[in-house]
Amino acid sequence: MKSTTAKQKNNHKTNQNYLFPPEIWRKRNLLYYQDIERFYRFYVNSNSKVLEVGSGTGYLLASVNPEYGLGIDINEQAIEYARYRFPDLDFILEDGEHYNSNQKFDYILFANTVSYLHDLHKTFSNLASCCHPNTRLILTFHNPAWEIILRLATLLKQRTPIDNLNWLSYEDIRNILNLNGFEVICHHKQMLLPRRIFGLSWLLNKIIAPLPLINQLCLTESIIARPKINQTDTVKQHQTLTCSVIIPARNEAGNIESCVTRMPPLGKHTEIIFIEGHSKDNTWEEIQRVQAKYGHQWDIKICQQTGKGKGDAVRQGFAMATGDILMILDSDLTVRPEDLTHFFDALASGACEFANGCRLVYPVHPQAMPWLNRMANRFFAWLLSYLLGIKIKDSLCGTKVLFRHHYQQIAENRSYFGDFDPFGDFDLLFGAAKLGLQMKDVPVRYDPRTYGSSNIQHFKEGIVLLKMCLFAAKKIKFR
Incomplete structure (x- = not known):
């Protein structure tokens, strides 16, 4: 069990004083974040070794209950906040594109991270060293068809700013994964209404969203991939x-x-x-x-x-x-x-x-x-x-x-x-x-x-x- 340092406590108090921005967006769009966490919990076996690239404040990594969890992010304040809130997990200040380790993980998570990476090739190539034959990469990203809606939501201050994102399609990501030694196992889509509106969000997201054809309109896309086997x-x-x-x-x-x-x-x-x-x-x-x-x-x-x-x-x-x-x-x-x-x-x-x-x-x-x-x-x-x-x-x-x-x-x-x-x-x-x-x-x-x-x-x-x-x-x- 890691001890919580005085510096981390002070940072946490400071974060509370000015309302740490990621926490604001999480509370404002809690239904969306909970849906993402539910998806990852379904596919990630608890008590596994898990790496999250772009871990932010650590909620997702904590939600999958890893035996050992490591989160990396380039936001120093987010790392300090995550260390305070989830002391049983490890968080380090690191760019996913440069992280390189021989430590092997059972799962590597990318919750919308691929939209922010500058060099996807380098990221996936480096992370290959963190994989054993049974490692699973699990990625979630926004459906490009939602770009205008999400930009409008940003303009209205209803979501995290999204300047200069990679608006990647499923085919784009599958191709990049394939070029860097990974193959896609399955592809899913979920969520039609990312805000809680009485019973409407339940109806649209749980009953309507999974239906054929309508499913293509969903906001969140996900991919599960694995390393290709060496001949x-x-x-x-x-x-x-x-x-x-x-x-x-x-x-x-x-x-x-x-x-x-x-x-x-x-x-x-x-x-x-x-x-x-x-x-x-x-x-x-x-x-x-x-x-x-x-x-x-x-x-x-x-x-x-x-x-x-x-x-x-x-x-x-x-x-x-x-x-x-x-x-x-x-x-x-x-x-x-x-x-x-x-x-x-x-x-x-x-x-x-x-x-x-x-x-x-x-x-x-x-x-x-x-x-x-x-x-x-x-x-x-x-x-x-x-x-x-x-x-x-x-x-x-x-x-x-x-x-x-x-x-x-x-x-x-x-x-x-x-x-x-x-x-x-x-x-x-x-x-x-x-x-x-x-x-x-x-x-x-x-x-x-x-x-x-x-x-x-x-x-x-x-x-x-x-x-x-x-x-x-x-x-x-x-x-």
Whole structure:
């Protein structure tokens, strides 16, 4: 705990005497600042190492509750004020364009800072030294379409003066980030009315602003980006990463042996984990037989499910897994085990951090997915893409792949969404979106099953899917 010096106390009193300007603007536009802070809190995991460039009076940095927080700013009075108000955080007088440190941060925040920087290239290039492979850059900036409105608000003394700003579009910032070694993961817009006017601000900002088309008119734009993966590192990852394949199995006795015999080697070591889920046939006995027969060739772990539903089985398998990369393979083998190499390569190469199977690229046999099911799948994919702000073509494919350390973060943050998903797919998608993971669809061929029948009850589970989408709307899009 840092002690508050007499000088800082005196400075704080002086600031109070003449009403420190940033504090005036914050109080005058409190709704806007609180909305920005709420956005950052959603994406920044508490107890992380956070750097804020252009930290001002420190409110935003404090709001994300970092384990270690460092704010840099060129305004000496703002730094002194922040040090007094938030003594548990570090603040230094520094220009973001010249800050260079080997200290690594989990998140680097730019709350409207890009609008004031003189050399964006130099800033992002320097900050690359502060990033590890999982660092997230989170930027908010004003929609250029609001320039005239904001200049008028400045003229009327309703907001901070905005002389000589960079009025940057999303495309401008994405290009500059790309030139300096970063790639954009997602892009959002929010807030139509930045002042509190009875219930109107709630209606416009929470209900109207997230709607398609209208969303393009919002004031605040945001970007989440990550460092690009070094190609040398990807070669090393292919050689060193291990993999765990989780196979939930219920009434699939005729497919168990093929799950193993068709499994390709994945990375340095492949672990196969069968989770048997209260089958009415001899699936459990077949799993035991296959483990005994192929145990000398493969690392096979088996377990009977204690709960119910595929989602519970997946979580139980993930808890047993030891691999660096976690995969889900449905035991009906409608997705070919041979295609898992594409998922492994996608993560090991750094192309993405969450690989989502997509069955809607190649032709699909009507027996594997009837026309009505395809239409429903496309609808839910569109709806989830809209809710998550990330393009997904097939949200219901059972094959999903991610790094184990990312899954552990999703599990730690599960309290935000709760235990709501009996399938497991949405739990992973929602959690990955909240972490700001780079998601990519991996095309797979979808074959008709050769044994047994589907456990899916289409109408009943369609209602459940709709409920989960409404849940996502409340927790993510209209939060």
